[in-house]
Amino acid sequence: MSVRIAVSGAAKEAVDRIVPQLVSDLIATRITGLDASIWGADAEEEASKRLGWTESVSVSAPLVPQILALREELVAAGVTHFVLGGMGGSSLAPEVITRTAGVELTVLDATDPGQVLSALNDRLETTAVVISSKSGGTTETDSQKRVYEKAFRDAGIDPVERIVVVTDPGSPLDVAARADGYRVFNADPTVGGRYSALTAFGLVPSGLAGVDIQALLDEADAMSYSLALDEADNAGLILGAAIAGAVPLKDKLGIVSDGTHIVGLGDWIEQLIAESTGKDGKGILPVVLSTDSPELDENLADLQIIRLVADYKATEHLNEGDIEITGTLGALLLTWEYAVVVAGRLLGINPFDQPDVESAKIATRGLLDARPEPVAPAFVDGGIEVRGTETVLAGVSDLAGAVASVLSTLGTDGYVSIQAYLDRVKYPELEQTRNLVAARAERPVTFGWGPRFLHSTGQFHKGGPAVGVFIQITEIPDVDLAIPERPFTFGQLIQAQAAGDASVLAEHGRPVLTITLTDAEAQLPALIAALS
Incomplete structure (x- = not known):
């Protein structure tokens, strides 16, 4: 076995x-x-x-030669760098598969304008991009597709030759991409996103990047018989x-x-x-x-x-x-x-739905449509803006006190969720805060990069046991990036995603502290000190 x-x-x-x-x-x-x-x-x-994931090995087998043939074609055309635009189930499995194989794949599951710009400016002349979305309606993925199309055109490259689409058959993205002439791989529509590792969503970006995807399927196939007994x-x-x-x-x-x-x-x-x-x-x-x-x-x-x-x-x-x-x-x-x-x-639950993921998306869309003025901070400490739910900020006037206050709401069966809406490539040290807060709280602490965690633990935060305590870390970015043919920028999108999720958490009665860095590089040491 x-x-x-x-x-x-x-x-x-x-x-x-x-x-x-x-x-x-x-x-x-x-x-x-x-x-x-x-x-x-x-x-x-x-x-x-x-339940189609139980048959992914056999259903996906015919894709392998098609993926490998496209890789040969792209490599022959001078492509040496592959980028994946996708969220949640569309990005997490390819990231594990390629990192384990030691194969380079830039995973762009982000809306931070600095992180998107860094990806756009990285070897564009020799880059191919996989856009992965079951429906194509995912705002993040649609935005990533739009900026790469513009970047390729601005560089004199036909995006049809460099963008590959993975989506469900008959989805709006499938119809539009085929009409525009893009190469499209259809995934099994009977497989939900988080169960899609062994479908086109996991295999296309991994195989194009150079992973031996046939060996991966063979490993799963060798296990499938014993799992069925x-x-x-x-x-x-x-x-x-x-x-x-x-x-x-x-x-x-x-x-x-x-x-x-x-x-x-x-x-x-x-x-x-x-x-x-x-x-x-x-x-x-x-x-x-x-x-x-x-x-x-x-x-x-x-x-x-x-x-x-x-x-x-x-x-x-x-x-x-x-x-x-x-x-x-x-x-x-x-x-x-x-x-x-x-x-x-x-x-005693349904393991295939995600009823609370949509709530944060709806709140985000509402903020993007209405574009209200930002809520004024409760106070500013050393240039760091502090906002939060009423009970968290009652009687508090500095950052250290706000952190102590939100952690004081933690019950004996609770957990802390740290959510960082920043460039995860630029600020990897933020992940250190997980261990620091865990040592202080003496309770389990999760860490997620926003907005990618919204497609992961975001469901649990709203739908699971009501015992979570939430610390959002956001920034006012020093750069921004327009999204072609959209009335909002990446900077506005990520701010709306953070604010939308905070509002839904607050509506569910969860304690939320939002810490906004106005100069992230300068203020990170103070933030880390306050958390620890």
Whole structure:
């Protein structure tokens, strides 16, 4: 078996108790047989349209020679650099696949104008761009397509020769792109975005960039048979039971890359779990950790640790209570997909919808349409603007006090979400704040780059248990970039996305602190000091 799992503590008790029942209920066979009734009557309509990922290996096989042929054509035309414009499920899987293979792919899942400009100015003459969106209606991806079309034309390059589109058949993007003469790859419309790693969304950008995508499919294929069997050693059943079956439920899952050769898998798992399970006031919060994260030493009763390891260890060598998992990338992608839908059954939720993702999009569109004047800050400290919900800012007059106030609302079962709406390439040090706040709060802390996390943990924040505390970090950028044929700029878009999400969180009664840097480079040290 190409995926192996070791369990201990509450996870082992859950596996021992639950897996026999899953086997008896023929859950693996029914998932593979596209049985939409597994998750209850309320989920059946959605599930009936979203189980195609179980067949991704066979459905995607004919794409491989087409992708490789296009790569040869582009390379022969002088293309040496590939960019992916996509969000959420369209970007996270290709990022893991290419980084693990050691292949360069610029992943542009951003609306920060500085980050977009940096991508546009990077080897444009030898660049090809993949635009990935199920519908094409994603504002971020549409905006990325528009600026690359203009940039290519301005450079005397026909964008039709350099832009490749991945979308669902018959989508507005599919129709428009084909009419304009673009090369289009259609993905399986029966696969939701976060389950699309082994479809055209994962394979086209990865294959064009130079990954051996046939080997990836072969790895998944080698695992598919055992995942379809109702047996006690089925890794999908074991993993699903381990992460969602403990009594009481450990509803935070700390994901630690601990020796695995796979780069960035935790970020992909984060979206898959958070968006699939965080709804109806329930869910499992994935928390991407490093081997030195404070949470690993705090023995939190509601935090299950899973380690992504290089070598399988016998259960007796496990840290007590931990889960360990190892395997090839293709096999792990498919195993996690099975495990998360099993977890959905155990939690009593529909693992295929994302009812609260749209709320932030609606709020963003409203702000872009109305273009109201920015809300004045509650106060300014050293040039840093501070805004927030009323209870967070009551009686507070400086940044350090605001941070202390928002963290004081954290309950014993809560978590902190840090959301950075800045250029993640330019300011990677912001990710350090996760460990700093975790050490201070002694509770799980997630970190997300905006707006990409809106297509990932954003669903959990609004739909999951109402125990989150939110710290937004935004900036007033020193550059901006127009979006062709749109009445707003990238700078206005990212500000509206942050403000829109903050308003929806506030409407859900969540404590929100928004920290706006007016000179990010100069003010980062003060921000980090205040958070720590």
